[in-house]
Amino acid sequence: MLLATSCLVYEGLLPEIEGCSISGNMLLTRSNYGTDSSATIIDDVSCSNNSTRIWNNPYSGQIRLQGGTYSSYGRLEVYCNGQWGTVCDDTFDATDARVACRQLGYSDYNSYSGNLAGSSSQPIWLDRVYCSSSDSCLAYCESCPSSEYHNCRHSEDVALGCEFDTSRTDSTNTLSTCQY
Structure with missing residues (x-):
């Protein structure tokens, strides 16, 4: 099963997100599992696929x-x-x-x-x-x-x-x- 990881990043809240970095103020995406071909929109966001939690707390x-x-x-x-x-x-x-x-x-x-x-x-x-x-x-x-x-x-x-x-x-x- 293919795993593509992306993050839902809300402006100004990046420190709450594990495994992501951002250089602008854009957000909008989510993780897609299996053969889900849902669109993902990313702008200046970098995420790793070794994170298991989106929010630390x-x-x-x-x-x-x-x-x-x-x-x-x-x-x-x-x-x-x-x-x-x-x-x-x-x-x-x-x-x-x-x-x-x-x-x-x-x-x-x-x-x-x-x-x-x-x-x-x-x-x-x-x-x-x-x-x-x-x-x-x-x-x-x-x-x-x-x-x-x-x-x-x-x-x-x-x-x-x-x-x-x-x-x-x-x-x-x-x-x-x-x-x-």
């Missing part, structure tokens, strides 16, 4: 996609209380999917469901997420609970597919605006 409210075939598809996970956990699909809809994908740097979603099983050792942090179309981060829709409280099983974990429109070059989200 996850922040409360950071999200990621895990366990999927491609980097743009997987189980939606959120970092809360010092631990990665999952998001339940109860009430999760197209608006929530769009907000999550945009927070990850994609332009939109192309699928969401509850059929990609999670790890039974992970907490289920978010349940009944309600985002509005004006939200730019899941942190604005639902905050991290102080403890795991829900009525979900891991069979209800959100699986999310995101897409990138190469005709769009704007990005309105930054690492700092998505923290709880």
